[in-house]
Amino acid sequence: MTSLSPALDAHLARAQVTLFVAVEIVLPSATIRLLDGAGVLTFDSRTFTGRDPVYGVLGPIEPLTDGLDAEAPRVTISLLPPTNTAAATLAAPAAQGSAVSLWFGAVDTATGLVVDAPDLFFVGEVDVPTLRVGKGSRVLEYEVASVWERFFRNDEGARLTDAFHQSVYPGEKGLEFVTDVQRQLPWGADLPRPGAITDTRTGPLDYARRFGGADLV
Template structure:
């Protein structure tokens, strides 16, 4: 009679091209890849949250705590450019005599890195990483793309209309602070003094 055991497999594809493959004990060969209990650079998994289901517009998230081998590795994993790295988890059936996977592992999660924080202390270095399903992208409104020069040129190559749309607020002098002949001086003759504060907070034109 064959003895079957279960093994958890984790594959984290970092945005810089590196791949972390971990399992929950020993090592597990799968095709041309090998999943190990320890990554020489990024360490081991300290803990992993249980999965939760989402309802409606809620996207469930869970956290994996890495125990990185060094502070440099922790800083590397926590770099802002790593956000969005793909994570996949499987449960595999292993033939205990041959050490080979039976059939195809059952995929449990396919998501992306959302948040990372570094926790340090005396003889302590932990890296809790929060992951969300890839469906999280459906909740991104991408409002900022409409005034982004790079995005605008990707749609209209060579069009320079958004080059000066930096998203920063331009300071405009009003009333007594305006120099003679400036726009602020002309504005003072158009709007009554009692309405200046309201105009400053709610200008009658659209800023870009």
């Protein structure tokens, strides 16, 4: 029993199978959908080609590696951009964080169609782009981190203020009148919580009674 669909699992048991890997990269200025070979395939309302007219073709895809205890799984994807302009766009700072998805599937050679539902085996985001230029060659390598990378991000910028609160929850004004907190509120810890806080304009406020935020006090 595998995680693949029954139809794809059965097709892979054949003596001869045509496999493919499809890659989607969602840049700020364009969405690139490429195959690891020639041809055109459509599945999941997406069309993938062997060559993008602007950004070129896929190069080698390094094997997926497991992360350590403080790292998320990663994969390295290579692109062969045909022009310096394309390479500059792919390596631009704005490309960092772009969503990347990889599928594995098979093609029915009798019909030329994708067999059932390809397996979405990796979802991540661009971490480090590296442009390697040599004599007669131009290779753009994307080191792509799994979406689990986000679990390692800290909250150093988090503040118990109206501005920060609304940056996360636009229009939610539970902290609108809290201008100066005099008592420390535990943040992200299971500790005793004070029943009131102080606002410099209105004096002591029963936060739970006035703002309906009983879970915060």
